[in-house]
Amino acid sequence: MFFPGLVGVIAARTRLSEVDGKAGRLIISGYPVEEFAGVATFEEVAYLLWKGALPTAQQLADFRGAIAAERALATVTLDVLKAAAGKDIPPMTALRMAAGTLDLQTVKGTTPDGIPLENIAVIARFPTIVGTYWRLLNDEPVVEPRADLGFTANLLYMITGQEPSEERTRGLETYLNCVVDHGLNASTFTARVITSTGSDLISALTGAIGALKGPLHGGAPGPALDMVFEIGDAANAEAYLRAKLDRKERLMGFGHRIYRVRDPRVEVLSAAAKRLYERDGDMRLYNLVADVEKVAVRLLAEYYPQRSLQTNVEFYTALLLHGLAMPMELFTPCFAISRAVGWIAHCQEQRKDSRIIRPESEYEGPRDMRWVPIEAR
Numbered sequence: 134m135f136f137p138g139l140v141g142v143i144a145a146r147t148r149l150s151e152v153d154g155k156a157g158r159l160i161i162s163g164y165p166v167e168e169f170a171g172v173a174t175f176e177e178v179a180y181l182l183w184k185g186a187l188p189t190a191q192q193l194a195d196f197r198g199a200i201a202a203e204r205a206l207a208t209v210t211l212d213v214l215k216a217a218a219g220k221d222i223p224p225m226t227a228l229r230m231a232a233g234t235l236d237l238q239t240v241k242g243t244t245p246d247g248i249p250l251e252n253i254a255v256i257a258r259f260p261t262i263v264g265t266y267w268r269l270l271n272d273e274p275v276v277e278p279r280a281d282l283g284f285t286a287n288l289l290y291m292i293t294g295q296e297p298s299e300e301r302t303r304g305l306e307t308y309l310n311c312v313v314d315h316g317l318n319a320s321t322f323t324a325r326v327i328t329s330t331g332s333d334l335i336s337a338l339t340g341a342i343g344a345l346k347g348p349l350h351g352g353a354p355g356p357a358l359d360m361v362f363e364i365g366d367a368a369n370a371e372a373y374l375r376a377k378l379d380r381k382e383r384l385m386g387f388g389h390r391i392y393r394v395r396d397p398r399v400e401v402l403s404a405a406a407k408r409l410y411e412r413d414g415d416m417r418l419y420n421l422v423a424d425v426e427k428v429a430v431r432l433l434a435e436y437y438p439q440r441s442l443q444t445n446v447e448f449y450t451a452l453l454l455h456g457l458a459m460p461m462e463l464f465t466p467c468f469a470i471s472r473a474v475g476w477i478a479h480c481q482e483q484r485k486d487s488r489i490i491r492p493e494s495e496y497e498g499p500r501d502m503r504w505v506p507i508e509a510r
């Protein structure tokens with residue numbers, strides 16, 4: 134049987150997350166996403182995903198310390214970033230290139246809790262790669278990571294060179310918590326396929342970054358925000374979106390393989406964005422996004438009545454990250470920084486399953502051709 138896009142195929146058993154597309158529910162390691170995303174630190178969520186239980190205060194302090202101690206980049210990684218910046222390579226491509234240089238040979242062993250140090254080194258270094266690259270790309274002095282800052286505050290600090298406010302840290306942390314894991318999405322599946330061959334963690338993560346980069350997966354929020362800016366005024370939304378749909382173009386930030394109702398992360402992110410924009414005292418963009426969303430959902434129902442195309446996580450991601458003054462080019466790298474925690478957890482699960490992931494294909498080319506010597510072609 135052929136399942137285009139592997140629709141409906143269950144290819145893994147996991148305790149990490151459940152995506153219930155009919156009920157619009159996302160469970161991460163037992164907890165509904167809305168239960169923790171707005172209050173937890175990212176380190177707590179990472180610990181939860183990797184260990185299957187919430188850390189005690191001491192365990193969390195040790196975990197944060199272990200991450201903070203692994204933030205520095207090796208010279209080879211810095212050299213790759215400098216070379217990439219010299220050629221104006223986009224940040225997500227630079228992240229993929231730099232991730233491939235991470236040398237985990239020197240970080241063997243585990244924390245007292247049994248967490249492999251190589252896993253910690255990866256999530257500690259991804260933010261340093263992104264922060265360092267952004268500074269290099271913009272000809273600004275590189276900002277060294279700070280061990281006294283938490284994961285999210287340190288990320289913002291390395292990008293901007295300024296210690297962020299609690300509100301900004303909370304806003305980004307809510308986003309990172311929302312996207313940490315999401316069933317067998319394309320990048321996670323990629324990581325599991327690579328792991329199933331017996332290959333190493335860095336290879337799996339490099340492949341996963343490549344999958345996440347695509348506009349149908351993690352690359353959607355930038356184009357979603359561009360679309361809102363192009364619309365500019367709610368009165369233009371219907372004509373603009375109709376023209377796009379008439380051209381058979383996809384509306385970025387809408388539709389999902391699994392969700393048939395509004396993505397539960399949308400609620401969390403739109404609430405976080407609302408708080409942020411209200412505090413800044415300018416609701417124009419927030420209101421425009423909400424208006425565009427209404428029109429888009431209505432038109433998608435009209436054009437695709439048999440589907441139920443709803444708002445997905447990327448639409449309000451764009452609004453929230455923009456409100457945090459995050460450059461658009463870093464939207465997808467921020468996604469990768471969070472999702473790396475989920476990828477690593479899936480790689481660990483996959484390693485316990487010794488079966489290689491190897492589906493079949495249905496041949497539809499010709500058969501029984503006769504070889505023609507080159508001089509006779």
Ligand SMILES: CC(C)(COP(=O)(O)OP(=O)(O)OC[C@H]1O[C@@H](n2cnc3c(N)ncnc32)[C@H](O)[C@@H]1OP(=O)(O)O)[C@@H](O)C(=O)NCCC(=O)NCCS
Pocket residue numbers: 138348349350351353382383384385386387388389390391437440442445446447
């Ligand atoms: C997410 C996505 C890739 C899921 O794809 P999928 O499960 O394969 O869904 P399909 O592509 O089968 O969708 C079925 C139909 O709805 C249409 N459709 C799906 N999402 C659409 C969108 N956002 N805008 C316009 N049409 C859309 C498809 O064109 C397709 O129509 P067709 O059968 O005439 O070709 C898809 O909805 C999409 O491209 N969304 C926009 C990108 C995005 O926001 N990605 C982030 C996901 S979190």
